[in-house]
Every structure is written in structure tokens, then in C-alpha cells.
Amino acid sequence: MIMTSVIDALARHIDRARVVADGPELDAAAAVWNGAVSHRPALVVRCETTAEVRHAIRVARESGLPLSVRSGGHDWAGRAIRAGGLVIDLTRMRHVTVSGNVATVAGGATSADVAEAADRQGLAVATGTVGTVGMLGLSLGGGYGPYNGCFGLAADNLLAAEVVLADGRVVQADTELLWALRGGGGNFGVVTSADVALHPLAEVLAGSFIYPWEQAEQVLRGYGELLEGAPDALTSTIAVVAGPEGPTVVVSPTWSGPPPTEPLSSTGSPRSAHL
Incomplete structure (x- = not known):
């Protein structure tokens, strides 16, 4: 009843x-x-x-x-x-419009929706690594991804937001609320639309390298030293992943922009490598 x-x-x-x-x-x-x-x-x-x-x-x-x-x-x-x-x-609210270097993104748009709209204009957006993730949910939670080195987190690229508050009021986020939304999660209201920064990016080189567990110390130390002095063009995700033969170290680097003219570093002997 x-x-x-x-x-x-x-x-x-x-x-x-x-x-x-x-x-x-x-x-x-x-x-x-x-x-x-x-x-x-x-x-x-x-x-x-x-x-x-x-x-x-x-x-x-x-x-x-x-x-x-x-x-x-x-x-x-x-x-x-x-x-x-x-x-x-919000999954029926997926429209994305691009004006200059800004995308206006509806609350249910996925990362792929925004990336595809940006790409049609020769631009890129700071997203995560899975296209079906909600773009604004990702941004409100921080937003790690392959472009963090050069563009920052997805949250850093959140420029403006339309928010429905708990009392039903619809507001344009002021400076304080926008600061809280960038990484504070969906605790402050429902974001129904937001402006997200886009960036020129003509070339991207990405790959994945899988190392046996026996090389874990060598690989982690080597990549740690590499990333300390690496340019912002390089973003690298490193994970320990369980496999049928035991744990492995998976390194997934992304280079944004023209490829380097010389190798940055070489460490370990990967079991498999894909570029």
C-alpha cells in the first residue's frame, strides 16, 4: 500500500x-x-x-x-x-555536447560517450580505463586514468556542475560546492550535468607488460626510479595481478603526444608485451 x-x-x-x-x-x-x-x-x-x-x-x-x-x-x-x-x-541522460575545449556532460553519460564526442573534435578527455564507467561518477570519486600525468585526475577537469540538492533545489555549484564535488563523491546532491575540460591530443602510445613474480622487486624499483624523473607525458599503472601460475606484475604505460626519440628505460624481462 x-x-x-x-x-x-x-x-x-x-x-x-x-x-x-x-x-x-x-x-x-x-x-x-x-x-x-x-x-x-x-x-x-x-x-x-x-x-x-x-x-x-x-x-x-x-x-x-x-x-x-x-x-x-x-x-x-x-x-x-x-x-x-x-x-x-540516470542512464537515459547520456547527451554530450562540445563547445571549444569544454564538454557539457549529462549525468548518465559514460566515459566512452564523452571520449567519442571529444575525439570527433580532435580532443581528449581525462577518463578512466573502462568506457562503460559513468563519466560524472568517475569524476566525483577522483578519476584515475591513462592521462593523469598530463591532464590530472578526472576531478581536476570538472569545471562546473548542475546539482539537485537533498531539499529538491537545483543549483549551479558555487566555488565551495565545486571544490567538494571534485573527489568528494555523490554526497552533496545529484549531479545532472557538468562541464568537463577537453585537451588537444594528436598521438597516444599505450601498452601492457606482464612480468613474472620473481622479477617483482627489480621491476618495481626500476619503474619507481623511472617515474621519478619521467615527463608528464608518461602515465603508468602498476598492479600485482593473480594468475593461474601465481602472482604477476602488470605495467600499463601510456605516452601522450609524439613518442620519445630515445628509450626512457629498460627493466626486467616481460613474459609478454603489447603496444
């Missing part, structure tokens, strides 16, 4: 067909990247405009329902889905 009244309240300003409250459709709407996440919301609201996000927040607040926001759904703990709560699903 209570949930029926919530759905009726949502349907005053949102098409009832986009309010998902039961059955296989709810299971599908609540599925996220981490398949181990099994908690289930009470309902999912597929918003298409800022006004609809505002209405959904007000209904959740008036009904006393826990609230969460889903964009790309890649948070490892599944925090886009609140157990027994109302989920604002």
Missing part, C-alpha cells in the same frame, strides 16, 4: 512506465557491474530530465525512502543500489 502511494506520487511528473517496482524488470534494472552485489531496491526510477530527478528526490524524502543514484553502475560495492530504497537511474 505504501509503495503504491509512492509510485502514484512519482507518476504525477514521471511516466509510470519508467518507474520499475517489481519482477524481472526490477532485477534487470538493479543489476550492476559487480555481479556479487545482490541487494535489491524497492524501486528504480528512470529519469530523463533534471526536473524528474528533482521530483524523485522530493518523493523519496517525503516517503522516508533511502535514496541512491545510478549512472554507470561500476562502484565495486554496488552503492548505486540502495537495499529497500529508491534508485534514481
Whole structure:
């Protein structure tokens, strides 16, 4: 009975067909990247405009329902889905427009959406490494990726934001709120649109090198020394990864711009190398 009244309240300003409250459709709407996440919301609201996000927040607040926001759904703990709560699903808000060196990004746009729009203008954006990750969720959480050396974190490139606050007000983030949004996560409101900096970038060289565990100390020391004096054009991710034959060290470098004329360094003997 209570949930029926919530759905009726949502349907005053949102098409009832986009309010998902039961059955296989709810299971599908609540599925996220981490398949181990099994908690289930009470309902999912597929918003298409800022006004609809505002209405959904007000209904959740008036009904006393826990609230969460889903964009790309890649948070490892599944925090886009609140157990027994109302989920604002932004995945239908994916439009991206480019003007000069700035992209205006809707709340549900993925990293790939933004990268493709930027690339059509000969530009690049500081994203992560997986195209299906939500661009704004990534930016609000910090945003590590292959261009960190030359462009900074995704959060560093967040220029402006339209935010729906917990009381339903829609605001353009002032200096203080924008500072908090850059890495503070989705704790301050729902970001329905944001401006993101784009950068000229004509050439990129990327690769992956896998080293046996026996070379871990040599490789980690060598790359540590290399990165201390490396130019900003080089960003390198280093990880210890479990494999069928035991742990390995995986180095994934990205060089942004014209390739160096001389090798920067050589360390270890990789089991496999891809450029």
C-alpha cells in the first residue's frame, strides 16, 4: 500500500512506465557491474530530465525512502543500489555536447560517450580505463586514468556542475560546492550535468607488460626510479595481478603526444608485451 502511494506520487511528473517496482524488470534494472552485489531496491526510477530527478528526490524524502543514484553502475560495492530504497537511474541522460575545449556532460553519460564526442573534435578527455564507467561518477570519486600525468585526475577537469540538492533545489555549484564535488563523491546532491575540460591530443602510445613474480622487486624499483624523473607525458599503472601460475606484475604505460626519440628505460624481462 505504501509503495503504491509512492509510485502514484512519482507518476504525477514521471511516466509510470519508467518507474520499475517489481519482477524481472526490477532485477534487470538493479543489476550492476559487480555481479556479487545482490541487494535489491524497492524501486528504480528512470529519469530523463533534471526536473524528474528533482521530483524523485522530493518523493523519496517525503516517503522516508533511502535514496541512491545510478549512472554507470561500476562502484565495486554496488552503492548505486540502495537495499529497500529508491534508485534514481540516470542512464537515459547520456547527451554530450562540445563547445571549444569544454564538454557539457549529462549525468548518465559514460566515459566512452564523452571520449567519442571529444575525439570527433580532435580532443581528449581525462577518463578512466573502462568506457562503460559513468563519466560524472568517475569524476566525483577522483578519476584515475591513462592521462593523469598530463591532464590530472578526472576531478581536476570538472569545471562546473548542475546539482539537485537533498531539499529538491537545483543549483549551479558555487566555488565551495565545486571544490567538494571534485573527489568528494555523490554526497552533496545529484549531479545532472557538468562541464568537463577537453585537451588537444594528436598521438597516444599505450601498452601492457606482464612480468613474472620473481622479477617483482627489480621491476618495481626500476619503474619507481623511472617515474621519478619521467615527463608528464608518461602515465603508468602498476598492479600485482593473480594468475593461474601465481602472482604477476602488470605495467600499463601510456605516452601522450609524439613518442620519445630515445628509450626512457629498460627493466626486467616481460613474459609478454603489447603496444
